[in-house]
Amino acid sequence: MEIIPESAELSLSGENLLKLMKDVHMKGGSLRFTAKGYSMTPSIRHNDVITISPLPDRNLRSGDIVLFKKDENSQIVVHRIIKKRSGNYLMRGDNSDESDGWVTGNMIYGVVTGIERNGRTRFCAGSSDDSFSRSILLKFYYVAINLRRKIVKFIMLFRKKRT
């Protein structure tokens, strides 16, 4: 009789991951898992390991990276809050041109508090740290990634026109 480590083999579907995460959050813990996809590049890259913590006591704010579902039947997504209005949140991936639309607060299940790439911890804009310097850094970071996206888009367009 044995218990079997599942590290390499187990791939939880979004819904099962959400259930497991809710259980972990109920105990006040956080859950680490590998992020898949490119919509949050460069903040979160494909195969980065992210830590999702329970929602903080403070209100969520623009810049926080959160795990949410757009509606009951949709997939779980990890994207950034870009606007907030009367309890609803406008979400967008850092690498996406279009927003995901508005999401109600009860569809947000956790906040990203850690990002690891190749075993090293990365800067996580929008973590639970609420200091003034962090919020300034967050604003700068958010402007920078938007600028980066626009520059990349411009370069791609320029190259396309030349060819």
Place this chain on the structure above:
Amino acid sequence: MTEIDKNLKYRLTENVVSREIEGEIIIVPLTAGIGDAEDDLFSLNETGKAVWGYLDGTNSVQEIIDLLEKKYESDKNGITDDVTGFLSELLSRQIIEAV
């Protein structure tokens, strides 16, 4: 290998989350408050699943063995070794604790 006292009762510790997902029991130990779906996720084989349901602190190890013997009509020594070996592994990983 951690010795298992068959007169003791065991239960899950506070630092573990378990959930049945698609027929598998998935166990996530919380280390420093973090459940690690990267490195420390476990599932149980069939016999492990059979024992898992009894780990609520109400049955002693000997009672669990007796219950499983009746349920599976299997070799007594085999079941005893399996159960104590399994519990020993869970205990060493701090997934269970004696009541």
